[in-house]
Amino acid sequence: MKSRLLGAVSACATAFVSLTAQAVPVSGQGTWESTLQGRDLDGSPATFEAYYDTTLDITWLADASVNGQMTWDAANTWANNLDVNGVTGWRLPTMVDTGTPGCEGIAYTGTDCGYNVQTGSAATTVYSEMASLFYDTLGNLADFDTSGATQSGSGLSNTGPFSNLWSSYYWSGLEYAPVTSRAWYFRFNNGRQYSFYKTFGGMYALAVRPGDVSTVPVPAAVWLFGSGLMGLLGVMRRKR
Numbered sequence: 001m002k003s004r005l006l007g008a009v010s011a012c013a014t015a016f017v018s019l020t021a022q023a024v025p026v027s028g029q030g031t032w033e034s035t036l037q038g039r040d041l042d043g044s045p046a047t048f049e050a051y052y053d054t055t056l057d058i059t060w061l062a063d064a065s066v067n068g069q070m071t072w073d074a075a076n077t078w079a080n081n082l083d084v085n086g087v088t089g090w091r092l093p094t095m096v097d098t099g100t101p102g103c104e105g106i107a108y109t110g111t112d113c114g115y116n117v118q119t120g121s122a123a124t125t126v127y128s129e130m131a132s133l134f135y136d137t138l139g140n141l142a143d144f145d146t147s148g149a150t151q152s153g154s155g156l157s158n159t160g161p162f163s164n165l166w167s168s169y170y171w172s173g174l175e176y177a178p179v180t181s182r183a184w185y186f187r188f189n190n191g192r193q194y195s196f197y198k199t200f201g202g203m204y205a206l207a208v209r210p211g212d213v214s215t216v217p218v219p220a221a222v223w224l225f226g227s228g229l230m231g232l233l234g235v236m237r238r239k240r
């Protein structure tokens, strides 16, 4: 009994270690070192709270699981109301449902559904922001190659500069047109894009916003200090 318990504990520990151990940036894999530009949103230039994606012309939040696992509705609400030190306008990553509405069958390449799906760039068409991140920016591989054969080294081997980017399901912001109780998702553990029921509470959410973060907002503490200073000046003026 005791050994079974220990076995369960060590299995849990192993699962946890494998989850956290995957959070590594891999230099030379994908384009992330040249296409993602760090952005400071909290007034501390040493840390980046977001990354401007020069390929897709969007800005990704650096922390890829701020709010944990959520239903689709909760994920949308969270992203739309996100305020990072005054930077608002966030949403879930989106994609284009190409061909006929919905998935025309799990494919191994070139469609909106399955593996090695269309990615694209802002200069042409952004077919899937998350697929672009997984395949092109981070250079990860799907479980299957374009001929449908399993390939080694698949999965989330490179998380780039993101923190808490899990090898798991992430919600897309796009509702699944043929069955509106479902929404599209992207799986960062195997590169698969498909749909699932919106009420499922086990998916993570990445937040993005269009374009670059043009102005670095003034942190709240500086505002407080500034308004305090203005108040003090007002008092001094009145005294004079």
Ligand SMILES: [Ca+2]
Binding pocket: 039, 040, 041, 042, 043, 044, 045, 046, 047, 048, 049
């Ligand atoms: Ca910072």
Ligand SMILES: [Ca+2]
Binding pocket: 097, 098, 099, 100, 101, 102, 103, 104, 112
């Ligand atoms: Ca389609």
